[in-house]
Amino acid sequence: MSAIRPILPVILATIFNIVGMGMVVPGLPFHVTSHGGETGVAPLIFSAFSAAAVLGAPVWGWLSDRLGRKPVLLASALTTALSYLWLANVDSLTELYASRIFAGLMAGWFAASMAYVADVTAPADRAKGMGMLGASFGIGFTIGPALGAWAVGGDNPAYALPAYAAAVCTVVCALITLFFVREPERHSEDRTVRFATDVLRNADISKLLVLHFTVHLVFTAMEGVFAIWAAVKFGLGAREVGFYLAYAGLVTVIVQGGIVRRIVPVLGEGRVILIAVGLLMLTMAAVVAVSDVWMILIPMGLLAVGISLHNPAMQSLLSQVAPDQMKGGTMGNAQSAQSLARVAGPAWGAAAFSEFGPDSPFLMGFVILAGAFIFALFLSRRFTKAALASNEA
Secondary structure: OOOOHHHHHHHHHHHHHHHHHHHHOOOHHHHHHHOOOOHHHOOHHHHHHHHHHHHHHHHHHHHHHHOOHHHHHHHHHHHHHHHHHHHHOOOOHHHHHHHHHHHHHOOOHHHHHHHHHHHHOOHHHHHHHHHHHHHHHHHHHHHHHHHHHHHHOOOOOOOHHHHHHHHHHHHHHHHHHHHHOOOOHHHHOOOOOOOHHHHHOOHHHHHHHHHHHHHHHHHHHHHHHHHHHHHHHHOOOHHHHHHHHHHHHHHHHHHHHHHHHHHHHHHOHHHHHHHHHHHHHHHHHHHHHOOOHHHHHHHHHHHHHHHHHHHHHHHHHHHHHOOHHHHHHHHHHHHHHHHHHHHHHHHHHHHHHHHHOOOHHHHHHHHHHHHHHHHHHHHHHHOOHHHHHHHHO
């Protein structure tokens, strides 16, 4: 317990942060259509947020290396709260997109929190720490969508209420950070700061980021089109979508809170990532096979398990491969790769959905992940437990 005690305030703060995000996410595609946006382009609301996050994440990561983790965590939380207040009061489709772009630019929490965990945990405990951080995302995405589904209502959706509640959650996140999060000692020294381009010159880091991007490209395509897919095939609305996302979040909590920290020390990060990519391939096939509403639970469960294994294992592996002076920048680049995937994923998913039919994004995702699986197999042999131990030595 003592090994992970320093990260507990960040874990708690992250839960409130993600609860807020989870409350607004299920209703966003339907919020777009309520302002006159077409169903086929509704997933682009996620791309707008992520395009801004692509630009912001490396800067936040660099600032966290230069100024410290805590100032970045505080600034990100408070400005994110402002973005939710804006979202609650939008009057047009343009303003709705603008509020989400602002939120993306302010999304520095994720890179800084991962770097914080890397700072205060030993290599042997890092996967456990990343798993706990990932579990906090899972808890947030269990509670958040469930509360959001309740708050938004059914026949006459109230999109402002979840946004106001999200702002309150994010302010609580900022207060926890202010009073309970301690700046890691590593920032008391004057360290050389490396920015995004320096990180990308590292061949090992770049290979891992390519795989990370590819996995999230497919994951975010499914995440982006899920609401409109469920609406077209089964007539579901924001409330029902929220409950399915809450179920996926519950699975995430179980996997990242208990399973990851047990299997990574045994199998190593590389093999766990390989297993995760294989499960995500199965997810794409399972979606196409869905013929009844209850069957949606199967691909949603597989999706949650796959991404819940991938993320903490990849974060732990990146933190071990990155030099000490590049950890913040590396985590910022990892967040940028993920955010870039969140730009492209919903965009191509929506385009495929509109052009080739509801199941086409998942069929294409299966093909992409098949290639990613082969690449992950190569990387799992490159980054074995023995090789990482040698690097640490």
